[in-house]
Amino acid sequence: MTLPDSTSHTAHDEHLEADHTSVSLAVSTVILALRRKEGQQHHSLWLPLVRRLREPYKGQWALPGGPLLPALSLEEAAGSTLKRATGLVPGYLEQLYAFGDVHRTPDYKVMREGGSLPIPAEEDTHERVVSVIYWASIPQTEVNRTRVHANIKWFPIDELPVLAFDHNEIIEYARYRLQNKVEYSRIAHSFLGEEFTLAQLREVYEAILDRPLDPANFRRQIAASKSIIDTGKRVEGTRHRPPRLYRYDHSRAFADQGPLGMYREAAYHAQNHEV
């Protein structure tokens, strides 16, 4: 790594005239929802992928996304992608990471001609892309209304093919972040509808953490966190004791949602209503 050492550019220039036109900016989204695999009892995490129609990685699956339009904020771009890919309203949306290694995208001219493995190209012929990745959750009530599209397919997160770019690693990181976050934050409910039973909420945790949880202790944990409110209603028609219905307590904010988290939730709901 060679670092320029001139002090001539010490001033912060957020405004730049030219010189960086070869770096482009894309926004993609890891869209997560709970679904049942064929013949399975419990739910697991699934996500929609898009088949690439052009080089590089033509024909392979990739995260839904696209270039950042100047009129949209990063978050709006992620939301726009989400709507295009699924037609659904997310329960939660958060920035994951900005990926910007020089060689994370291969030169597509090389790809087209060679047709072989991804070969990093020289700097001067290299198409440089920085990707800002978001992740979103889809409420279970929305999942069934998924838009059907020829080039979009849902996959279980643990049965993915080899994806375009570094998207396998990105999804693995999204999963890691979600597993961490579900334990100290209160995002789990965003995979469910407005009202849900404790067993449903526990299923979300189990799908994300990929291990069974003790129902008795789970109940107490959630109760201690005071994140949900008893609606007084119950689900009837089950062939056992009718479970209570709860709803999320919106009066308490999320944990770390990125900067300005406290303002985020209100703004976010306004957005949802508009969409």
Add this chain to the structure above:
Amino acid sequence: MTLPDSTSHTAHDEHLEADHTSVSLAVSTVILALRRKEGQQHHSLWLPLVRRLREPYKGQWALPGGPLLPALSLEEAAGSTLKRATGLVPGYLEQLYAFGDVHRTPDYKVMREGGSLPIPAEEDTHERVVSVIYWASIPQTEVNRTRVHANIKWFPIDELPVLAFDHNEIIEYARYRLQNKVEYSRIAHSFLGEEFTLAQLREVYEAILDRPLDPANFRRQIAASKSIIDTGKRVEGTRHRPPRLYRYDHSRAFADQGPLGMYREAAYHAQNHEV
């Protein structure tokens, strides 16, 4: 918020021909180090800021940074900024967030002509900037060797002036993230040199968390984490019992450093040696 609803762009295009040339990409860094305020016993967090030499916000202080050069990765760009601004080697470097709201940067033509308050411009005259922000720690052994520069000045993090752009909020978020992270991760040592006493390490925690810690319990916490190794040496010449010297245990990886965290630490040290 108006979202385009066409399905024509569902494919993920990390490669784009044109269409977004008006969005530029900048990388800035929140550089943190421990320093003593005038006449104070304990340390607190300080950071270097750069005076802007052009509009918008000409004359105001801002985070050091600049446009992303195509040859550099995001992390390299942050490291480059760090070297230009301080001439120092960081102890730690991590991505904080990508800020990309449409109106976070005012139109500088308006600024130049009007000279009044920052007024968001129309979309078509608006210079759109997405900033990827990193944060870094400087080891205390390095701090004294700071490069002196007319347009760079260090400030205590709790005595900042009104900064350019949204940089006050960004720094506040950096502080919030650091406070969270220091409790579950092992970044504190990166503010110190190779060898340090427990009292010094505790001072780092106290400076970051901005509250006193019980020395007895602190010792046990650190011991339980097994993040440090007793060198066997002691500091002599104090007018009390000589404290042991410890060093960080590099054989254990950091907690969440962003994606690919496990590969990160090794690569990072290689980079340091080269610089």
Add this chain to the structure above:
DNA sequence: GCAAAAGTGTTGCACATACACCCATGG
């Protein structure tokens, strides 16, 4: 000896795990 910080011991509380047990419903 005294001051000052290093370092150890002890106790109580909060909270998590494990698991036994009772409750309410449909069939």
Add this chain to the structure above:
DNA sequence: CCATGGGTGTATGTGCAACACTTTTGC
């Protein structure tokens, strides 16, 4: 009445905060 999951009770363990106490140095 029995199967099934909802829901409660309770013992055991673990980690942390509070704070009393001992140790080792310089002066």
